[in-house]
Amino acid sequence: MDTMRCAADTPAPLGAAKDGASESAMLKDKIKVLKKLYPHARSVLLPALYAAQQLYGWLSEDALEEVSRLTGVSPAEVKGVVTFYSLFKTRPLGRNVIYLCTNVACLIMGADTLEDFLHNTYSLSNGETTADGRFSLVIMECIGACDKAPAMLVNDDCHFNISMDNIREILDNYK
Amino acid sequence: MKNVILRNIENPNSHRIEEYIKAGGYFAIEHAVNEMTPRDIIDDIKKSGLRGRGGAGFLTGTKWQFASLDPKFPKYIVCNADEGEPGTFKDRVILERNPHQLIEGMVIAAYALQSIRGYIYVRAEYPHVEKILNEAIKEAYDKGFLGNDIMSKHFRFNLSVHRGAGAYICGEETALINSLEGRRGEPRIKPPFPVNAGAWAKPTIVNNVETFANIPYIIETSPKAYSFLGTKDSPGTKLFCVSGAVNNPGVYELPLGTPLREIIYEHCGGIRGGRALKGVIPGGLSTSILTPDKIDCPMDFANLSKHGSMLGSGAIIVLDDTTCIVKIYERAMRFFEHESCGKCTPCREGTGWMRTILGRIEDGMADMEDLATLEDAALNVAGKTFCPLGEGAAHVLLSAMKHYRGEFEYHVKYKKCEVTDPSQRWGHLSMGELD
Structure with missing residues (x-):
């Protein structure tokens, strides 16, 4: 069962794979390790999807099929799960993903003006990617930074107290 | 007032195990394992009157007792760190700054329920928290507070982080369990309740981060000392996270029953720009709005219900007269x-x-x-x-x-x-x- 010492199971960077075959092998090994965290093999599905997303950048039909094969969960169910959650990438996104919170606490502090700014400056609307592939925009529900609203994540970085004065400066750091 | 949940918070390294131990951390688990039976712990938690801090306010000791009375094995301990209720950012402080207090609370729960496996379900919107937790868990393993022979007492408990994927509904405990099992995060019909048939159909307790963070204090002092904080019906302190149109938004640890007026005008420095108050959402977006005439309402479970709202997660969103x-x-x-x-x-x-x-x-x-x-x-x-x-x-x-x-x-x-x-x-x- 689950007696494995499973601390610090953050996936080590999977590194750059050279070809499809070695990528598949890496994913297979990774999922094998992750399976040990759960008493039933199918419960590995969410971590397995994250591992595939980290490896391939997004979850294509092929990637989903591979995850299905490696986890033993049927393809239909994998699809059902992946489309339920909003943070699995089922299509390729830009190099940098802006996750802008527009929920009530951020709205009160002017998140709607930031949304307009992104639209006017980069022609970005929710779910879209800039033509040069630099940014994608995902409008978020609350990201738990309401005391420093408006807030956003860019990739894995948190940015707080954003305003029309500093948003451009922040985004300039992401090429 | 004494900080129960945010103790040692001024220490910039409060998230490290050495600092936590220096501040008296992991004393409660030693005391529990050496001098108390699992039943003593459940009795103490019941006596303390601790109520769940996730929103529903269910009595924690009663929940634990239900799970402990179920003979099925193994039992699971799950921490709900899927803090998604808009306006809520209180668990984030514990996860970032005091992760060992959460882990200690979970290990005590594991001892009380003779559980061997736990999971912390963290929302995907907190990518950095997952890293902090994994480091903290590793430190706890190294010091022997987690693992297969905790403090050489033949007590085993393994813990890992499970990352959510962006779904508010997974904060509901049965939806969270489905998500932990690798399914769509849809809620399940109750009964059976998770205490009897939760994760993988085994007895499971799902508690909020803040609830677990209260446990060490109750064990290391006494249920009586704990119940002196707060009010009779709602004992203990609460993390209130205040956002919106106030001068000093942030997380404040205050006794339950603190009047809303005191929180807004004393602790948070009043309304920005000296504007007029229009309304307050007292416990996260899913709780009913309070009009300014109710601002003297004490912030606890009973009084907010009387005013037609709920304590919820303690997320206070303040709206001024510029808000539509x-x-x-x-x-x-x-x-x-x-x-x-x-x-x-x-x-x-x-x-x-x-x-x-x-x-x-x-x-x-x-x-x-x-x-x-x-x-x-x-x-x-x-x-x-x-x-x-x-x-x-x-x-x-x-x-x-x-x-x-x-x-x-x-x-x-x-x-x-x-x-x-x-x-x-x-x-x-x-x-x-x-x-």
Whole structure:
């Protein structure tokens, strides 16, 4: 069962794979390790999807099929799960993903003006990617930074107290 | 006042195990394992009167007792760190700054329930928290507070982090369990309750981060000492996370029962720019709005219920007189529609209906009949949904329409907002003008 010492199971960077075959092998090994965290093999599905997303950048039909094969969960169910959650990438996104919170606490502090700014400056609307592939925009529900609203994540970085004065400066750091 | 949950918080390295131990951490688990039986612990938690801090306020000791009385094995300990209720950021402080207090609380729970396996379900919106937790868990393994022979007492408990993937509904405990099992995060029918058939159909307790963080204090002092904090019905301290139109937004640890006025005007320095208060959402977006005349309400489970709202997660969103209530609830309904899991019809369809009509009102395209339809839609969602999500969506709208009826009617009648000068809203000013 689950007696494995499973601390610090953050996936080590999977590194750059050279070809499809070695990528598949890496994913297979990774999922094998992750399976040990759960008493039933199918419960590995969410971590397995994250591992595939980290490896391939997004979850294509092929990637989903591979995850299905490696986890033993049927393809239909994998699809059902992946489309339920909003943070699995089922299509390729830009190099940098802006996750802008527009929920009530951020709205009160002017998140709607930031949304307009992104639209006017980069022609970005929710779910879209800039033509040069630099940014994608995902409008978020609350990201738990309401005391420093408006807030956003860019990739894995948190940015707080954003305003029309500093948003451009922040985004300039992401090429 | 003594900090129970945020102890040692001024220490910049409070997240490291050495600092936590220096501040008296992991004393409670030693005391528990060496001098108490699992039953003593459950009795102590019951006596303390601790109520769950996730929103529902269920008695923690009673929950643990139910799970411990179920003979099925193994039992699971799950921490709900899927803090998704809009306005809530209190668990984030514990996870970032005091992760060992959470882990210690979980290990004590594991000893009390003779559980061998635990999971911390963290929301994907906190990517850095997962790293902090994994480091903290590793430190706890190295010091022998987790593992297969905890403190050489033949007590084993293994713990790992499970990352969510962006779904508010997974904060509901049965939806969380489905998500932990690798399924769509749809809520399950209750009964059976998770204490009897939770994760992998085994007895499971799901507790909020803040609830677990209270446990070490209760064990290392006494249930009596704990119940002296707060009120009789709601003992202990609470993390209140205040956002919106106040001078000093942030997380404040205060005894339960602290009046809302004291929180806003003393701890948070009053309303920004000295403006007038328009309303307060006291426990996260799913709790009904309070009008300014209720500002003396003590913030605890019983008193907020009396005022037609809920303590919820303790997320206080303060609205000043520049805020348009219609706009707030149009956005709120967009949230509920987006986060509805789609399992039951009243919630899936109802939230969409309500959002559409609210959008028409906000955009000045509505007539008076729309107000009646909106109310009717809300009344047909309330009490008819599978889980509290749809219920909450309908109730918060109904209470906003009741208390701010005039503002809704103004929008319909004059096709614009009653808030006199929208250009004076905070977001439209630059930071320089704010000071």
